[in-house]
Amino acid sequence: MEIKPIKTEQDYQKSIKRIEALWGTKKNTSEGDELDLLCTLVESYEMAHYPIAPPDPIDAIIFRMEQMGMTESDMAKYFGSQKSVNEVLGRKKQLTLKMVKSLYKGLRIPAEILLA
Numbered sequence: 001m002e003i004k005p006i007k008t009e010q011d012y013q014k015s016i017k018r019i020e021a022l023w024g025t026k027k028n029t030s031e032g033d034e035l036d037l038l039c040t041l042v043e044s045y046e047m048a049h050y051p052i053a054p055p056d057p058i059d060a061i062i063f064r065m066e067q068m069g070m071t072e073s074d075m076a077k078y079f080g081s082q083k084s085v086n087e088v089l090g091r092k093k094q095l096t097l098k099m100v101k102s103l104y105k106g107l108r109i110p111a112e113i114l115l116a
Contacts, residue, residue, distance in 0.1 A: 003037050006045040015042050057114045058091060064107050078102045 006012050019038050025031040055063070065075065072085050079085045079099055087093035095103075100114045 003034065003041070006041050012042065012045050012049075015045075054113050054116050057095060057116055058089060060109055060113045061103065061107075062089065064109055068107070078106050 004011070006015055015038050019035060019042065022031050022035040022038070025035055061075075065071070072089060073082065075085045075089075076082045079088060079102075084093065084099070088095055088099070095114060100111055103109050103114055104111045
């Protein structure tokens with residue numbers, strides 16, 4: 001087992017192929033350890049070269065509403081009024097700090113997403 005940092009796209013592709021070959025190996029074996037290390041290296045390379053942008057705040061709110069089976073009417077307590085719900089979700093008004101705090105506390109939507 002020779003593990004080196006992933007520096008190029010070629011190194012990355014080679015590592016992916018090796019991961020595929022090792023997939024399903026038992027933990028606490030040399031192959032299992034190699035798989036763990038390669039996955040960590042690939043994850044690091046992907047984070048640096050293929051970053052995923054945070055979701056749009058409104059899309060995140062709508063997604064959470066869908067997850068929780070909530071309607072726009074249910075959201076008035078987090079936005080302060082039904083009018084604010086309609087304006088924010090309709091992208092006519094921005095979230096206020098008070099709304100962000102309420103959505104974070106009540107629905108556990110990360111503040112860094114809501115503030116983006």
